[in-house]
Every structure is written in C-alpha cells, then in structure tokens.
Amino acid sequence: MNRERVLEAAVTLADEIGIDALSMRRLAQELGVVPMALYKHVADKEDLLDGMVEDIVREIDPPALDTGWQDAIRRRVLSARSALQRHRWARQAIESRIKPTPAVLEYQDSFAGIFLAGGFTPDLAHHVMHALGGRMWGFTQELFDGSANPKADAQPLASPDAQAELFAHMAALYPNIVTIARATPHDNDSVVGRGCDDQFEFEFALDLLLDGFEQLHRRGWTSAR
Amino acid sequence: MNRERVLEAAVTLADEIGIDALSMRRLAQELGVVPMALYKHVADKEDLLDGMVEDIVREIDPPALDTGWQDAIRRRVLSARSALQRHRWARQAIESRIKPTPAVLEYQDSFAGIFLAGGFTPDLAHHVMHALGGRMWGFTQELFDGSANPKADAQPLASPDAQAELFAHMAALYPNIVTIARATPHDNDSVVGRGCDDQFEFEFALDLLLDGFEQLHRRGWTSAR
DNA sequence: GGAATGAAGTGTACGACGTACGCCTCTTCG
DNA sequence: CGAAGAGGCGTACGTCGTACACTTCATTCC
Numbered sequence: 001m002n003r004e005r006v007l008e009a010a011v012t013l014a015d016e017i018g019i020d021a022l023s024m025r026r027l028a029q030e031l032g033v034v035p036m037a038l039y040k041h042v043a044d045k046e047d048l049l050d051g052m053v054e055d056i057v058r059e060i061d062p063p064a065l066d067t068g069w070q071d072a073i074r075r076r077v078l079s080a081r082s083a084l085q086r087h088r089w090a091r092q093a094i095e096s097r098i099k100p101t102p103a104v105l106e107y108q109d110s111f112a113g114i115f116l117a118g119g120f121t122p123d124l125a126h127h128v129m130h131a132l133g134g135r136m137w138g139f140t141q142e143l144f145d146g147s148a149n150p151k152a153d154a155q156p157l158a159s160p161d162a163q164a165e166l167f168a169h170m171a172a173l174y175p176n177i178v179t180i181a182r183a184t185p186h187d188n189d190s191v192v193g194r195g196c197d198d199q200f201e202f203e204f205a206l207d208l209l210l211d212g213f214e215q216l217h218r219r220g221w222t223s224a225r
Numbered sequence: 226m227n228r229e230r231v232l233e234a235a236v237t238l239a240d241e242i243g244i245d246a247l248s249m250r251r252l253a254q255e256l257g258v259v260p261m262a263l264y265k266h267v268a269d270k271e272d273l274l275d276g277m278v279e280d281i282v283r284e285i286d287p288p289a290l291d292t293g294w295q296d297a298i299r300r301r302v303l304s305a306r307s308a309l310q311r312h313r314w315a316r317q318a319i320e321s322r323i324k325p326t327p328a329v330l331e332y333q334d335s336f337a338g339i340f341l342a343g344g345f346t347p348d349l350a351h352h353v354m355h356a357l358g359g360r361m362w363g364f365t366q367e368l369f370d371g372s373a374n375p376k377a378d379a380q381p382l383a384s385p386d387a388q389a390e391l392f393a394h395m396a397a398l399y400p401n402i403v404t405i406a407r408a409t410p411h412d413n414d415s416v417v418g419r420g421c422d423d424q425f426e427f428e429f430a431l432d433l434l435l436d437g438f439e440q441l442h443r444r445g446w447t448s449a450r
Numbered sequence: 451g452g453a454a455t456g457a458a459g460t461g462t463a464c465g466a467c468g469t470a471c472g473c474c475t476c477t478t479c480g
Numbered sequence: 481c482g483a484a485g486a487g488g489c490g491t492a493c494g495t496c497g498t499a500c501a502c503t504t505c506a507t508t509c510c
Contacts, residue, residue: 001458023496036498037459045497095320095366105399112401122408129405130421131430134359134366141320141359141366174330176337180354183347196355200448205356208437209430216433223425226487248467261469262488270468 001031003041007051011087014052019089024048049093054103056090059083063110069118070210076111077206081138091139111136123223128213135206142198226256228266232276236312239277244314249273274318279328281315284308288335294343295435301336302431306363316364336361348448353438360431367423 006027013030014022024045028035042048061079064072084090100108108129115125134141171178184196231252238255239247249270253260267273286304289297309315325333333354340350359366396403409421 024498025496034460036461036500039498040458102398105402109399109402112405116401116404122405126405126409126421127426127429130365130367130426131433133430137366139366140355141362141364142355173327174334176341177330177334179341180337180347180351184351196351201352201355204352205358205434208356208434208441212433212437249469250467259489261471261490264469265487 001033001037001041003051006031006038006041007048007055010048010052011055014089014093015087019092022089046098050097050099050101053090053093053097054101056083056087056094057103057107059086060107063114069114069120070214072114072118073111074206074210076114077132077136077138078203079138080136081202084138091137094137095134108136118217120217121222124213124216124221127223128209128216131209131213135202135209138202140202140205226258226262226266228276231256231263231266232273232280235273235277236280239314239318240312244317247314271323275322275324275326278315278318278322279326281308281312281319282328282332284311285332288339294339294345295439297339297343298336299431299435301339302357302361302363303428304363305361306427309363316362319362320359333361343442345442346447349438349441349446352448353434353441356434356438360427360434363427365427365430 009031010022010027013027017026024038025035027048028038031038038048042051060083061076063076067075097104112125112129115128116122120128129136167178234256235247235252238252242251249263250260252273253263256263263273267276285308286301289300292300309319322329337350337354340353341347345353354361392403
C-alpha cells in the first residue's frame with residue numbers, strides 16, 4: 001500500500017458514498033486496514049483531500065495547441081467540467097481547499113499560458129481569470145442543486161391536489177420565479193425543481209464571458225491603475 | 226430565550242470564531258445554557274445554519290426602484306456583497322445549504338422581478354440569473370482566499386534569501402503565473418499571495434456580464450429550443 | 451551472520467462532536 | 481388547586497480525527 005493506492009481508493013469511495021460520508025475510518029475499512037495505518041501515507045485528512053483534488057485535476061485534458069485562445073479555453077473548461085461531473089463531490093472538495101497544490105498551480109499556469117499566448121496582456125489575463133472564477137473549474141455556483149448530495153432524493157411526490165395548492169402558494173409568494181419557471185420546459189414535475197439544462201446554462205455564461213474577453217482584448221483594454 | 230436570540234448569537238459567534246468552529250456546544254456555552262436547550266428553538270444544526278443564512282439574506286438592501294434594471298441589479302449585488310463581507314463565513318454557509326428557505330426565495334424572486342420589469346423575457350431572465358450564479362450573492366468562487374479561514378495567518382515570512390529562492394522556483398515551474406503576478410501591483414510580499422483587489426475583480430466580472438446581458442436583451446436574444 | 455535501522459501496520463485512548471431520550475421546573479389557565 | 485405544556489437540564493450513545501506507543505519485518509552495514 002502506498003499514497004497512490006490510498007488516494008485512488010478514497011476517490012472511488014467518495015464517488016460511491018459522497019464526500020461527507022468519507023471518513024478515515026471508513027476508508028481504512030475499505031482498504032482492509034486499521035484507521036491509523038492511513039497516517040503513514042497521508043499527513044491528515046486535509047492532506048488526503050488535497051491529494052484527491054490533485055488526482056481529479058490531473059484528469060483534465062491538457063490544453064489544445066492547434067487552435068485560437070478562445071477555443072482552447074473553451075475546450076479546457078469543458079474538459080474540467082466533465083471531470084467534475086464524473087466526481088460529484090469534487091466541487092465541494094475543491095472549494096474547501098485552502099492552499100494551492102502543485103497540480104492545481106500547474107493547471108492555473110497552463111490556463112494563464114493560453115491567454116498570454118493568445119496575445120493578452122498579463123494585466124488583462126489576470127482579470128479575465130478572476131472573472132472566470134469557478135467556471136475555470138467547470139462549475140458554476142449552483143445553489144441548491146441536490147445532485148451533489150445523495151440524500152436529496154426525490155420525495156414521495158404529493159398528490160395532484162396538494163401539488164396544485166403548492167403551486168398557487170408559490171405563485172402568490174414568488175410570482176416572478178413562477179413566471180420564469182413557466183417559461184422553461186418543465187420536464188420535471190416540481191415548480192422549484194430543476195427543469196434546467198445545466199450544461200446549457202454553463203455554456204451560456206461561459207460564452208458570454210469569452211465573448212466579453214474577446215472584445216476587451218481587441219480594444220486593447222487595460223486596467224487604469 | 227427564543228429562536229431569534231439563538232440565531233443572533235450564532236451569527237455573532239460565527240463572526241468571531243468562524244463557521245467551522247461553531248458547534249452546538251460552543252453556542253450553548255455562549256448563551257449560558259446547556260447544549261440540549263438549543264434544540265427547543267432549532268430542529269438541528271442544519272436548521273440553525275438555514276436560519277443564520279436567512280438572517281444574512283435579510284440584511285441585503287431591497288432593490289432600488291428609481292433606476293434601470295442594470296443599475297438596480299448592480300446595486301443589489303454589491304449590497305449582497307457587502308453583507309457577505311461583514312460575515313465571512315456566510316459564503317461557505319450559503320454554499321452548503323441544500324433547500325431554499327423563504328428569505329432566499331424572496332431574494333431570488335425580487336431579483337427576477339428586476340429583470341422582468343426591465344423588459345427581459347422570462348427565458349432570458351432565467352439564463353442570465355444562472356449566468357450570474359454565485360455573483361448574485363456577492364461572491365465569486367475565489368480559490369484559496371485564506372480570508373475566509375482564520376487559521377490562514379500570515380506565516381513567519383521567510384528570509385530574503387529563501388524568498389528569492391522560492392521566487393526562482395516558482396518562476397521555473399509556473400512561468401505564466403509569475404508573469405501575471407509581476408504585472409499586478411504587489412502590495413503584498415509573497416508571489417502567490419493576494420496582491421489582488423478583490424472588489425475590483427468582482428466588479429470587473431459583474432460589469433462584463435451585465436454588459437453582455439444588455440446586448441442580448443437589445444438583440445432580442447432567445448434560446449433556440 | 452547478526453545487529454542496527456527505519457518504514458509500515460496495529461492497538462488503545464482521548465477529546466471533540468451532534469443529538470436521542472427522559473426528567474424537572476416553572477408559567478398559564480380552567 | 482390541579483392539569484398541561486413549554487423551556488431548560490443531565491445523561492448517554494455513537495461517530496469522528498488523530499496522538500502516542502507498540503510490533504513486525506525487510507534492508508543495510510559491519
């Protein structure tokens with residue numbers, strides 16, 4: 001057993017039971033070993049999580065070299081997104097990290113490299129990377145997306161009557177939300193439920209930003225310091 | 226003692242010691258009461274956190290009525306931002322919520338209302354709200370901003386020699402990051418440290434998005450469904 | 451060949467944590 | 481006055497991360 005095996009087991013275990021249910025004890029059990037044995041390969045739980053994030057980041061495709069910056073960024077981000085979708089816990093794990101680790105720095109560096117190679121000034125490259133924010137990692141901050149949390153199972157689905165009443169209630173309290181919800185295809189049954197196409201929303205915002213970047217770039221934008 | 230007092234105490238305690246250090250036991254102690262007493266006013270810890278988030282959301286200014294949508298949104302978002310800056314733990318707390326609560330729904334509803342009143346179709350309003358994502362709450366997903374975590378104190382600050390060596394090391398491994406870091410004013414001493422003006426970055430991205438929204442709106446953009 | 455070394459795994463134990471469950475002590479009201 | 485219910489208390493259980501001291505056991509060096 002070595003660090004690699006521990007991290008690998010942790011990743012697949014987190015895939016199965018979620019990051020909150022992942023404990024040192026549970027992981028040790030999975031590896032057929034006593035809990036304290038893990039500490040020979042991992043400094044503490046924080047270090048374990050750091051390592052897990054590193055593993056995920058390394059799953060992201062390297063940047064494409066044969067295209068313009070805009071396409072390269074776009075592809076890279078979408079690759080990151082698909083990695084994060086293979087491991088639903090990863091968003092939360094990434095957000096909880098406090099110190100950058102080598103793989104993460106490397107990722108950010110190559111990201112910066114794409115912009116610089118595309119002719120961006122370091123100044124502009126800096127700001128656009130901030131603007132991308134979490135989107136650089138393939139996620140937006142979606143509030144209340146139960147998908148990340150396994151215990152957000154679909155509840156028993158109330159009777160049609162109760163559902164109609166709930167709807168009326170919502171419409172009275174939150175008319176604008178209901179207006180918007182009505183305008184979106186509701187494959188799902190609930191009013192508040194996610195009838196949204198996450199991928200579409202993600203690309204919508206991403207492209208909006210990328211186009212904005214392109215305009216600033218063309219205009220030779222610079223921060224007035 | 227009542228729910229209100231409990232929530233209020235929880236909020237100020239979290240302001241002081243951070244959200245991770247906030248335990249039911251610690252909170253009870255602060256209120257001069259035995260831990261189990263809290264459970265008469267709060268269903269469980271999740272409920273406590275829900276309530277705390279509600280309190281914070283209610284601190285956000287109501288929308289301005291005498292301006293265009295763009296200004297109204299901008300002001301509201303910046304108001305949310307300042308609320309979240311008064312309570313550093315709030316971002317993490319918000320992100321950890323799983324079910325929307327009334328104050329949160331109300332906030333989102335009034336947000337939607339601004340777009341709709343500004344002439345946005347429900348379709349476009351829907352997508353732009355997704356695009357704002359966490360920015361609607363006044364934060365971007367800043368990775369590794371130790372500010373949220375009190376234990377990320379400035380470390381002893383290595384000797385100039387060691388610092389130069391670290392710098393050379395960074396430059397070798399992460400040339401692009403260093404290039405960018407060099408181009409930004411480094412009030413701070415560390416290479417990786419935050420020499421960034423968070424407020425500027427936030428508004429940069431916000432305005433980029435708002436301008437993008439405006440263009441889509443003018444062009445009568447609609448999702449091709 | 452035998453002792454020293456060090457890495458890998460074990461066992462026990464401690465101090466947190468959230469909270470179930472039952473009890474007590476008031477206030478309120480008929 | 482007596483019943484009821486609300487608010488606070490005490491104890492206890494199971495879980496967590498991990499400190500610390502121990503046993504193995506393979507490798508290395510004389």
